[in-house]
Amino acid sequence: YDNALAERVNGILKNEFNLDATYKNLKTAQKAVSQAIKTYNELRPHLALKMKMPVDLYAA
Template sequence: MITNMYSRKIVGYVLIESLELKGCVRALNKSIYNAKNIEQLIYYSDSGIQYCSNVYTQILKSKKIKISMTEENHFYENALAERVNGILKDEFYLDQTFTSVVHAKKSSQKRNQTVQL
């Protein structure tokens, strides 16, 4: 998922069965599509292999979005993302084990998806 640090709203997300690059790219493309204005954007993430990939960084560069990343294994530098993940897990009970993507999607549809931090 991708969160706008200014509005603190989730602007792009995809629910898939793995952490493969394709899901991250789909979430990124959704967030770019939903953006009102992409001028002067800075994309900030951890330094996960998906976000460092040529495919992912080329999408950002093609849109002239600046890239900023945490140092390796410094999750505390990405406090907003950790906060959003914590809210989803704790308050929306999304830390449970789902039997399938369909089960997870049904669970998430039962809850209000607007999270204000």
């Protein structure tokens, strides 16, 4: 089950945030991953959380 969750998150990051693209260098790739994770956690509503953002639930 743990692997299924990890694969799901990886799929979302690749598909919604285009992280399967080719980057010029490591620094550019790291910046893209960092921005995608921040958006995923702070700006993107999650269906499993009743369309709330994780950051809002954990702050409460």
